[in-house]
Amino acid sequence: MKRLPVNLLIGAALVMLVIGAAALSLIWTPHDYTDMNIRGKFGPPSETHWLGTDQLGRDVVSQLMAAARNSMAVALAAVLIGGSIGTALGLLASAIGGWVEDLVMRIADIGFAFPALLFAIMLAAVFGPSLTNAILAISFINIPVFARVARASANQIWTREYVTAAQAAGLTRAAISRDHILPNIAAPIIVQATIEFAVAILAEAALSYLGLGAQPPAPSWGRMLSEAQTLMYLAPQLAIYPGLCIVTAVLGFGLLGDGLRDVTDPRLVRER
């Protein structure tokens, strides 16, 4: 048994913590995160409110947990949508080659050149701020990332002899992409998806911080952060908690992705 890299283990632990909290919030939170209690605002940590209450007397732990659920849902949807479209485009470009490949990759380059957050702000300005639009915006910025990874990995697989053997057998390029290319590029795609998950969490937090993502009363780390900002001198802890959550989630998925890459990248670890 090979020893697993440290970053993989730490990342997995952090990710499980965040996902665990998000999953738990589906069935249980200490309090309803929308319950207000103006007289109990800015409450200190106590037995009933573990991390205290915010400016409206809402339970901070419950809000953080519900926000984790939202954050995971947005990131998952965005990575799935952007990842599927991007991977499909990358496979297509690689399978057809020639000017089609050039066209797809140059469009992807344009996508790369465009600041992601600026694009999301533009989208929100046109269609109005909402969680759906935040998901769409984050999905969209994921497409060129996955297209590039998929195409680069697929081009490598196309040179393998078993692909030539499949061509000799009479398979179409579409069938080869499905039967041989996709299963063999799954590893780098999954690694990329894990890393993009971290990016998506950060993007969701940033959009919500700017008021372009989750709308009140839907809980979001980014929005909690922006609301707490005005109260920095009164209750700095309200800004620190969601900040720590964002750091935990982004660091967790980032480390997990790095660790997975270390384990799967043949340039680092010989397979045979």
Added chain:
Amino acid sequence: MTTLVEVKSVSRHYRMPREHLLRAPEVLTAVNSASFTLNRGETLGIVGESGSGKSTLARMVMAFEAPDSGEIRFDGTDIHALGASDLRRMRQRFQMIFQDPFGSLDPRRKIGWSIAEPLRVTHAETPAHKTAEALEQVGLRAADADKYPHEFSGGQRQRIAIARAIVTRPDLIVADEAVSALDVSVQAQILNLLMDLQDELGLAMLFISHDLAVVASICDQLLVMQHGKTLEYGAATQILNAPAHDYTKSLLTAAGA
């Protein structure tokens, strides 16, 4: 004997990467007007050093790339004039064995799946007994179909690759350096297997190798290539006993014959 493959003055050029902005890029002639005929059930060896164009010639016979001039007829049909779907169907009749037994099988697929792959092109459902039969013909067990390629040795993998090539009952097998990656003892086993299968199934074989010693033992005809040109073409016994060209003589010396 009836003719199966007829190659008529086939040429193939590659354009080299442009080295100077104002000068036309150099053109490399990989195959220069090569011709041969291969009868059913016979073996033709194509010999030459790397860069001689022998693999390019094989790739054109397999219709992986088209010749710039000349034509290649398989059982009377010009394969490079066929439409894409007709060609795919025709591919059932000529199969290929590759050099690298570690690279020619998809590591993520069970070998039964890989062997049945050519069958799936024409059959909606693959008959399991055909896969089993092919495995047994190459000296493996039918139960091996459920294993993955990494569970086999290089020689066994080459047997699997051969099973895959014969599963559609082709008329022609193109073997591109099919034994050069194997140990000498395993080479002999695989060559014997190929000759047995040839007798059993009436296969014609196109055997590409840089090693004249390997080719000499199994071929009826020989074609010696250097720098894309055909130096000698004729009956194997004649070329081996009385090589007309110095290059063939040097190959013979290198092979220790």
